[in-house]
Amino acid sequence: MTACGVCPIQAAQLVTPPQSPDSKHQEINSKSDKTDSATTDVEITTTIPTNSEEKARAAVQSAFKHSNRELTIRFKVKAIVGFGANGVILAAIDSLSMSNVAIKIIYKTKSQINQQQPPKEIASLVSLNEKCRSKLILRAHCAWQDWFHFYLVTNLFGSNWATSNMLEPITFKTQSSKTMLFHSFPFSTGASDLWAWSAMYRSAANSALLSSRLPSHVVKHIAHSCFTAVSEIHESGFYHGDIKLENILVQKTHDDTKLSIMIADFGQTERVEHRIMHYGTVEMSAPEFLPDSPFNNAGVIEAAWIDGRGTDVFALGMMLFLLLSETGVLPAVVSDGGRGYHELFAANNGKFPFYDDEIADFEEIALGLVDGMCRVDPAERFTLQEALKHEWFN
Structure with missing residues (x-):
């Protein structure tokens, strides 16, 4: 178990959801703690973004608020390198291995608030990685979840094949241990496939x-x-x-x-x-x-x-x-x-x-x-x- 609560994932393992949006989420482990019954009464969001870019920007800011330790201590985020219908991808450096990684923020639906098991996208990749060590297949490094999102960390791979896919940088601030942190990252639609x-x-x-x-x-x-x-x-x-x-x-x-x-x-x-x-x-x-x-x-x-x-x-x-x-x-x-x-x-x-x-x-x-x-x-x-x-x- 690492200092910031991110652990290597094994099949069918993921953190359990927190008791409220402001609660610190728990470690990835095979024992799922019971969640407080108040969880079901918490509203996911009051504002629904009108398009995928707005949703992606909102997700990044929410991620830094609710997974602040992971995204400011363990991983040093460098840029937003893509987004789609079900998530956003961040390019980052893993401070433990000093390797380049991709962090996928996977949107939760309302029904997934109390979900104990990882979503299929994570569980299937983990199961496959256990059987197949091919260098031609993406590898899962670790995962966690907070109230709003699942997170999957993999190797960072792919070149940017478009010269016109850069959007306005995303700039925001977060509060951490009574210290105000300012964040500004390049923001791309993604073009590495x-x-x-x-x-x-x-x-x-x-x-x-x-x-x-x-x-x-x-x-x-x-x-x-x-x-x-x-x-x-x-x-x-x-x-x-x-x-x-x-x-x-x-x-x-x-x-x-x-x-x-x-x-x-x-x-x-x-x-x-x-x-x-x-x-x-x-x-x-x-x-x-x-x-x-x-x-x-x-x-x-x-x-x-x-x-x-x-x-x-x-x-x-x-x-x-x-x-x-x-x-x-x-x-x-x-x-x-x-x-x-x-x-x-x-x-x-x-x-x-x-x-x-x-x-x-x-x-x-x-x-x-x-x-x-x-x-x-x-x-x-x-x-x-x-x-x-x-x-x-x-």
Whole structure:
């Protein structure tokens, strides 16, 4: 147990919530103390921010108020490097290890005030880290919670691929031991993922070369790294459950053709033996999730079951399609919607029905890999071991 109350996390361990918003929160431990009954009478907030930026700014100030020891003693916050629908990410230095870390502030819902267990995003990552030591997968260092938020500390990874995503700095003050502390941090919308990198590269290439196509050799390196990372997740007995460009962090290296990647966002991750009911992002969902799919209707086929590993492979195939295509948009059959499993299966002899103009400029070998990963029938779909051995990578 450290001086500021932040402990390494183990599966299904997190601090219990405080008795009131002003109470000091407790340590992460396996014994959950009973919370005072007055907890249920405390209002979470009286002002609801009108947009995600306002919500993020309010969350940072609340974090420094209710987790002041952690954010001023153990961790030295340097900047706000991103925010989204469910939280804010801070860049900081861990004063114990002197390493760069990311602190994710995860918003609590009202129903989570008395939650004893960590949210799925934290618990799944911790469980995965215990089984898989891959350098291509984000690692959880520690976690805690206060009245308003959960906090997850991981390694800091990713480069800023946008030059215009800086907002007004956030400036505020807090009271600590009768001392007034003033805080001012750079504030960014965040642009360290594969979507941001591809958008930046396409924009620059279009301006210089009048083509927005990504270079094949770079895409090949990124794809191989992503396939390897997800394969290691599968071999550890888990599926990711939400593979998409936004969940792949990308970092510069000395060689522009060999960018480093890391898989992030494990809110949908689960053990393989647990049935996956839906994919994290609908647009990346495999056909077996469609209502008329024989794999998604236990009333038609008893014990119908969808393998999360196969759905990850499909999503990776769609991701590869996005990276190889000149437009960088999903196939029209995905965006148009309305097709059922059996119609998709019949449209192109079991291959996912890409339109001719969408794949006209694809290398034949690369198209063979995409086709194999995006087969409508999951039984006919490549495994990641087969994908990694594909001739396109040789």
